[in-house]
Amino acid sequence: MSLIELKDVSKLYGFGDATSVALDEVSLSIEKGECVAVMGPSGSGKSTLMNMIGLLDHPTHGDYLLAGKRVSRLSANRRARIRRDKIGFIFQSFNLLGRLTALENVALPLLYKGLPTSKRNSAARAMLERVGMHDRCYYYPRQLSGGQTQSVAIARALVNDPELIIADEPTGNLDTESSRLVMELLSEIHKAGNTVIFVTHNPELTRYATRVVYMQDGAVKYDEQTKLGEVGSYARNAMYKIPETTEEDDLAGVSVLMKVRPSETESPKKAPAKKPAKRTTRKKKRKAAA
Numbered sequence: 001m002s003l004i005e006l007k008d009v010s011k012l013y014g015f016g017d018a019t020s021v022a023l024d025e026v027s028l029s030i031e032k033g034e035c036v037a038v039m040g041p042s043g044s045g046k047s048t049l050m051n052m053i054g055l056l057d058h059p060t061h062g063d064y065l066l067a068g069k070r071v072s073r074l075s076a077n078r079r080a081r082i083r084r085d086k087i088g089f090i091f092q093s094f095n096l097l098g099r100l101t102a103l104e105n106v107a108l109p110l111l112y113k114g115l116p117t118s119k120r121n122s123a124a125r126a127m128l129e130r131v132g133m134h135d136r137c138y139y140y141p142r143q144l145s146g147g148q149t150q151s152v153a154i155a156r157a158l159v160n161d162p163e164l165i166i167a168d169e170p171t172g173n174l175d176t177e178s179s180r181l182v183m184e185l186l187s188e189i190h191k192a193g194n195t196v197i198f199v200t201h202n203p204e205l206t207r208y209a210t211r212v213v214y215m216q217d218g219a220v221k222y223d224e225q226t227k228l229g230e231v232g233s234y235a236r237n238a239m240y241k242i243p244e245t246t247e248e249d250d251l252a253g254v255s256v257l258m259k260v261r262p263s264e265t266e267s268p269k270k271a272p273a274k275k276p277a278k279r280t281t282r283k284k285k286r287k288a289a290a
C-alpha cells in the first residue's frame with residue numbers, strides 16, 4: 001500500500017469561461033520513505049499538488065488515498081485533524097507568527113493537541129536543538145536570518161513527529177548556504193525514515209531526492225527515480241539549464257576577490273562589491289549574445 005495515492009485528481013478554479021485547470025487528472029503514488037523533489041515552471045500546479053497532498057485543499061474530481069484511507073471527500077474538520085497528526089508543512093515564506101518567540105512558534109502545534117505548557121516547551125526546545133537553534137529559543141522571527149527562520153519553521157513542522165513532510169519551495173527565499181543547511185535538515189528527516197516532498201526550482205537540490213517529479217500545465221510530465229547525491233537527469237538535460245561558469249566568469253570572480261580583499265582587512269563591516277561586479281559582466285554577455 002502506498003502512503004500517497006492520487007487517482008485522476010483534478011483541481012479547477014473559477015467556472016465557465018474563466019475556469020482554470022490547476023491540476024489535470026494527476027495520478028501519482030508515493031511510497032513511505034521516499035524523498036520526492038517536485039519541479040516545473042511556475043503556474044504548473046506544484047503548490048496546488050502540495051496543498052492537495054497535504055490536505056489543505058480537496059480535489060474537484062478524482063480520489064486521494066492517504067495510507068489507504070480515502071481522504072478526498074472528508075470535511076474540513078477531519079482534514080485538519082489528519083494534518084495535525086500526520087503532516088508537517090514548510091513554506092517559502094516561513095509563516096512564523098511574528099509576535100511569538102521561536103520557542104512559542106515551535107510549541108504552537110502542540111497546543112492544538114492539548115498538551116500542557118511544560119510538555120509543549122520541552123518538546124519545542126528539543127526540536128530547536130535538533131535543528132541547531134537551541135540558542136535562539138527566545139528570539140523573535142524578525143531577529144533571525146532567513147536560514148535561521150526556516151530552521152525554526154522546520155522545527156515547528158517536526159514537533160508533532162509527522163510521517164509526511166511537505167515543503168513548498170523551502171529554499172525559495174534563501175541564499176546558497178542557508179539553502180544547503182535547510183536541505184541537509186530535510187535530508188536528515190528523510191534518512192530518519194520519514195517521507196519528504198519538496199518543491200524546488202534548483203536542479204542542484206534534486207541531489208537530496210530519491211525521485212523527481214516534473215509538472216507542466218497541471219500534469220506530471222516526467223517522473224524519475226534518482227540516486228541520492230545525483231542531480232536528476234531530466235533536470236540536468238532537458239528542462240533546466242544549470243548555469244555553467246565560463247572562464248570569463250572565473251576571471252571576473254578572481255578580480256573581484258582581489259579588489260575586495262584589501263578593504264575587507266581594513267574594515268570588515270564594508271560589504272564586498274562582489275555581486276554588482278558579476279552582474280555587470282553577465283549583462284554585458286547577454287547584450288553581446290543578443
Ligand SMILES: Nc1ncnc2c1ncn2[C@@H]1O[C@H](COP(=O)(O)OP(=O)(O)O)[C@@H](O)[C@H]1O
Binds near residue numbers: 042
Ligand atoms: N486560488 C486560486 N484561484 C484561482 N486560480 C488559482 C488558485 N490557485 C492556483 N491557481 C491557478 O492554478 C495554476 C497552478 O498554480 P500553482 O499550483 O500555484 O502553480 P505553481 O506552484 O507550480 O507555481 C495557476 O494557473 C494558478 O493561476
Ligand SMILES: [Mg+2]
Binds near residue numbers: 168
Ligand atoms: Mg507554487
